[in-house]
Amino acid sequence: MVVGVLALQGSFNEHIAVLKRLGVKGVEVRKAEQLQNVNSLIIPGGESTTMAKLAEYHNLFPALREFVKMGKPVWGTCAGLIFLADRATGQKTGGQELVGGLDCTVHRNFFGSQIQSFEADLSVPDIAAKEGGPPIFRGVFIRAPAILDVGPGVEVLANIPVSSDKYASSDLSLQGQKENSDSGKEVIVAVRQGNLLATAFHPELTADNRWHTYFLKMTSDVGEGALASVSTPVDD
Ligand code: GLN
Numbered sequence: 001m002v003v004g005v006l007a008l009q010g011s012f013n014e015h016i017a018v019l020k021r022l023g024v025k026g027v028e029v030r031k032a033e034q035l036q037n038v039n040s041l042i043i044p045g046g047e048s049t050t051m052a053k054l055a056e057y058h059n060l061f062p063a064l065r066e067f068v069k070m071g072k073p074v075w076g077t078c079a080g081l082i083f084l085a086d087r088a089t090g091q092k093t094g095g096q097e098l099v100g101g102l103d104c105t106v107h108r109n110f111f112g113s114q115i116q117s118f119e120a121d122l123s124v125p126d127i128a129a130k131e132g133g134p135p136i137f138r139g140v141f142i143r144a145p146a147i148l149d150v151g152p153g154v155e156v157l158a159n160i161p162v163s164s165d166k167y168a169s170s171d172l173s174l175q176g177q178k179e180n181s182d183s184g185k186e187v188i189v190a191v192r193q194g195n196l197l198a199t200a201f202h203p204e205l206t207a208d209n210r211w212h213t214y215f216l217k218m219t220s221d222v223g224e225g226a227l228a229s230v231s232t233p234v235d236d
Contacts (some may be wrong), residue, residue: 001016001219004029006064008054010046010079014204018212032063034128040219041067043099045078045142045202046106052083052096061097068101073195073218075211081198082106082145089148102196103151108201110146110187117142122158122189122201124210128219130209139189139201146200147188158190158199195222 001078004010007028019026026042029035041064046226054060068084076084086100111118123137128135137158149154162185189200197218203211227230 002027002038003085003216003219004035004041006030006041006043006051006055006056006060006080008046009051010044011077011202011204012044013044014202015044015077015212018204018209022209022212022216025119026215030058032058032060035063038072038220040073040075040215042215043074043076043083044078044204045080046080048082049096051079052098056097061099065101068099068196070220071195073197073215073222074101075197075199075215075218076102077202077204078144079143079197081147081200082108084196084198085147088100090145090164094163096127102191102193102198103154104188104191105148106145107148108145109143110148111141114143117144119219124158124159124190126155126157127210127214128134130169131213133208133210135153137203137210138206139199140187140205141201141205144189144200145192147189147198150188150191151193154193155187156191158188159186160189189227 001024003024003026005015005028007030016026028075061232083089083099084102085098085104085106086097087105088108089105097145117140119137122139124137125135125136156212
């Protein structure tokens with residue numbers, strides 16, 4: 001199994017280090033043709049407008065969209081989640097290009113700027129049921145986005161409570177968000193839609209490997225047979 005990690009900008013080294021810890025080959029992907037030699041792809045966190053400009057410069061968007069359409073597993077973390085979303089909103093969105101495929105609306109900087117970064121315990125019963133361990137995952141949120149709405153084919157894997165003043169602030173449209181009777185409102189921070197996985201937080205910055213092992217199972221479920229070509233060597 002070979003897992004590609006989009007290596008234009010952001011925390012790609014950290015993902016490759018986790019894959020190595022798990023005994024899986026992770027390779028840096030910077031060119032469209034390299035996607036032919038990986039079973040799945042991680043799009044890391046970083047800064048999504050910068051990443052989009054680099055992806056455009058390297059003419060990667062058509063190949064990334066094709067990869068998603070072929071049903072290959074793709075996991076977007078943070079800026080990677082923004083890349084995968086069909087719709088993005090929030091300050092400085094500026095019409096940046098998206099890969100799309102994930103039927104959701106993402107707010108790019110929902111939780112605020114860098115200094116409003118935080119850690120929080122997330123309830124992750126589905127991940128714990130599949131990967132073992134406690135039903136809680138410590139999420140690291142760095143200038144994090146949040147998912148404001150999802151289509152019917154999207155499975156929600158984690159939510160986080162938000163204060164009602166944030167919820168009510170004028171640039172948000174949170175219609176359809178779940179009401180949590182204990183703490184008011186919630187936004188979605190992890191989802192799966194078929195071959196697509198997306199998290200608003202950074203599992204690669206923790207010692208808890210369960211999101212990676214979950215994604216590796218998605219990759220092995222698709223199977224080695226899905227490797228499009230082995231003729232072009234992958235740079236690593
Ligand atoms: N909110 C950031 C963006 O718009 C993403 C932050 C991150 O990836 N840690 O790109």
